[in-house]
Amino acid sequence: MIQLIDVSKTFISDNVSVHAVKDVNLTIDQSEIFGVIGFSGAGKSTLVRCINLLERPTKGQVLIDGVDLLQLKERDLRLHRQKIGMIFQQFNLLASRTVFENVAFPLKHRGISKDKIKEKVLSLLDLVGISDKLCSYPSQLSGGQKQRVAIARALASDPSILLCDEATSALDPQTTKSILKLLKDVNRKLGITIVIITHEMSVIKEICHRVAVMENGNVVELNDVISTFSNPQASITKDFINSTSTLSRIDELIQEKSDIVKLNQGERIWRLDFYGSETKEPIIAYISNKYNISPSIIFANVEVVSDTVLGSIIVLVTVSDQIEKDVIQYLNDKQIKVEVIKYA
Numbered sequence: 001m002i003q004l005i006d007v008s009k010t011f012i013s014d015n016v017s018v019h020a021v022k023d024v025n026l027t028i029d030q031s032e033i034f035g036v037i038g039f040s041g042a043g044k045s046t047l048v049r050c051i052n053l054l055e056r057p058t059k060g061q062v063l064i065d066g067v068d069l070l071q072l073k074e075r076d077l078r079l080h081r082q083k084i085g086m087i088f089q090q091f092n093l094l095a096s097r098t099v100f101e102n103v104a105f106p107l108k109h110r111g112i113s114k115d116k117i118k119e120k121v122l123s124l125l126d127l128v129g130i131s132d133k134l135c136s137y138p139s140q141l142s143g144g145q146k147q148r149v150a151i152a153r154a155l156a157s158d159p160s161i162l163l164c165d166e167a168t169s170a171l172d173p174q175t176t177k178s179i180l181k182l183l184k185d186v187n188r189k190l191g192i193t194i195v196i197i198t199h200e201m202s203v204i205k206e207i208c209h210r211v212a213v214m215e216n217g218n219v220v221e222l223n224d225v226i227s228t229f230s231n232p233q234a235s236i237t238k239d240f241i242n243s244t245s246t247l248s249r250i251d252e253l254i255q256e257k258s259d260i261v262k263l264n265q266g267e268r269i270w271r272l273d274f275y276g277s278e279t280k281e282p283i284i285a286y287i288s289n290k291y292n293i294s295p296s297i298i299f300a301n302v303e304v305v306s307d308t309v310l311g312s313i314i315v316l317v318t319v320s321d322q323i324e325k326d327v328i329q330y331l332n333d334k335q336i337k338v339e340v341i342k343y344a
């Protein structure tokens with residue numbers, strides 16, 4: 001378990017203080033996949049580097065399984081750090097060493113026999129699916145293959161925690177998916193806690209259990225992924241979610257006064273957000289029949305997040321004030337959020 005208690009990090013350069021991380025409190029459970037999202041400069045890397053003391057916090061405590069790393073002497077700290085692996089956007093492989101040698105590197109000088117090292121490296125390369133590149137050099141590998149080698153190397157010390165700093169940002173979408181799937185497998189098979197820094201909500205959606213949203217050094221929102229997507233609180237979280245969906249196009253169309261959103265007398269535009277079991281009910285058909293209205297769908301977006309369906313639709317509907325109130329009440333009772341985006 002990782003506990004960050006009142007962690008702050010201030011950099012001072014040229015007599016200017018930069019408060020990169022401000023009083024962050026976080027608990028990340030064993031075997032959890034935890035995401036940290038934020039725009040550039042929000043403090044994500046600094047926060048995550050505080051977990052293995054690549055950055056020493058200016059203030060606060062960093063507890064790994066109850067042990068405060070900041071209180072440890074150098075030798076003990078080195079031992080504890082071996083339990084925290086890390087991978088990076090630029091892979092950080094040793095260019096002059098083969099794949100085998102890169103993965104074997106953390107095992108050197110530990111009194112482990114050559115045979116044991118070989119056995120371990122081969123099983124790790126098998127786990128990450130790159131056994132056929134044993135003798136290749138990093139320059140002969142694709143980005144996805146390099147990240148697989150980096151993951152194998154990070155796992156060589158049998159860590160209980162794996163920190164991933166923008167590990168998929170340099171990869172194309174398909175390779176990103178395959179690396180995220182590998183991280184998921186590693187989490188499931190080895191029970192390793194994974195902390196992932198990203199600026200893409202799609203990464204959070206794909207594999208994380210919980211997510212912390214960072215802005216200006218603060219954690220401004222912290223929740224499980226479903227709640228974050230279905231009921232975001234902070235405006236920056238809403239911005240991130242909008243960036244993954246086509247629905248925010250409606251706001252642009254309204255601003256542009258597009259013909260698509262030009263309304264006649266009595267018409268309105270609603271946004272309906274629903275998730276989980278509600279997605280199986282024929283809600284639109286039901287309200288059409290019950291209230292004698294004919295919603296026409298302008299946009300729709302349905303996602304699957306952590307095995308839960310999340311849907312949003314934007315509809316144009318002609319309706320009186322009273323019927324609108326009744327329909328909204330009915331939908332709210334069904335746990336469907338309704339926002340009236342535009343009146344005629």
Ligand SMILES: Nc1ncnc2c1ncn2[C@@H]1O[C@H](COP(=O)(O)OP(=O)(O)OP(=O)(O)O)[C@@H](O)[C@H]1O
Pocket residue numbers: 011012013018019020038039040041042043044045046047199
């Ligand atoms: N070594 C350093 N010296 C001075 N300032 C630093 C240092 N490292 C980071 N900062 C500053 O701290 C703030 C947070 O940086 P950090 O790299 O943690 O953000 P980030 O959210 O990870 O950004 P990105 O997504 O661009 O990597 C920024 O203003 C950055 O300029």
